[in-house]
Amino acid sequence: MKILIIGDGKVGYSLAENLSKEDNDVTIIDKNAEALKKAEENLDVMCIKGNGISVNTLLEAGVDDTDLLIAVTASDELNMVCCLTGKKLGAARTIARIRDHEYASELAxxxxxxxxxxxINPEQAAADEIARIFRYPSAISVDSFSRRKVDMVEVKITSDTPAVGLKLKDLPSKVAGSILICAVVRNDEVFIPNGDFRIENDDILCIIGKPSNVYGFYKYLGKCTQKIKNVMMVGGGRIAYYLANLLKEMDIRVKVIESDRERCEELSELLPDTLIIHGDGTEEDLLKSENIGEMGGFIAITGRDEDNLMSSLLAKQYGVQTVVTKITRMNYSSILKTLHLDNIVSPKHITADIILRYVRSLKNARGSKIESLHRIINGQAEIVEFIANDSTSYLNIPLKDIKFARDTLIAVIVRKNEIIIPHGNDVIKKDDRVIIVTKNKAVLDLNQLASTGGLQNELQNSLKNIGHTPVV
Incomplete structure (x- = not known):
């Protein structure tokens, strides 16, 4: 696809990096020569210095035969004008980043x-992600699929977990029979496990299934603690606004600490039921005076990664149950591992994932539609949700009779309101939502997963993974 990105900030660069890796023809427009230089040196993209709303600049970039124009400058209004101009000049489709909450009621x-x-609203998407984390307080990450009918939770195994030392097939069927452990991380290596895989201390399990069943298994692991009632946020930006409203719906009381007095006054008007405090959230004395040790959750979402890291470490030191840290520059990943900050949220990566899913769906308009895409385990694997249609080549064929690609697993089939953890005798039907886990990061269509021909996969026949047939 020919894709034109206007704006080479953090989100624009991340989009260009990911889209260019998938054989798209990517062009970036930006007025900042230094930002373009970085993209030109590190990415396989074309860079044009200029104004994204200039007709001449857009025509130079080939907007008249562009498949997709993505406007992600710092200005909502500029993004809208870029998309309007691009559409008039021939761009087939347009995406705008619009962040101001005042536009929310007018989006349609x-x-x-x-x-x-x-x-796309990165802050709203990040707030949604953080709210999901608080449903499973000690989880590393939480994702939802099929309109929240299916949850996927990443959780770290500790020495006191009852599952340590057990093979997957030996887990109690009462709690494990209706979920699937779809991936395991051990010493930075990702495994798509079968029934003989043995759980060890420090493993990270990716658990997927119906939310109530996932919660039941999560409880069996001893990870469900007392419901969080109070949360402290450091940083009063857009994420704080969206998140405070979401947490209010979950009956969680919120306290926001913001260093800018004017913004505090704005938030006091926007969030009348939320306690807004003017101060520096990295100051230990302030956090102590606001009873940080009594908080069930702590969320660091300022505009500075360093402040977020510092305040998160203070929260962990004071024993806060669930700590969430917003990070913009993911080149800190090696440091984060040593700091044991488990709940990391990156708005630019969330945005890139959403747009990448949309692009994949466009590229494959004639095939099985991609409904959602989530990267898991620091991007080492993906969970992709498809909708099977007439073009799906192996409808109504038992899974055990299909030879699937290596490191690929059909995790869940959603058929109307039925959630199916599939066995070898289960089949995929038209209009099913099929959720797959794969280490192959360029899966665009269900037909890329397998070829039919009566070839049986040994693992599919084994039925050892908690009553499920893993497809590896």
């Missing part, structure tokens, strides 16, 4: 009048 009208095919 904006999309219709401006011709936007998609609107």
């Amino acid at each position: 009208l904006l999309k219709e009048r401006i011709g936007l095919d998609m609107v």
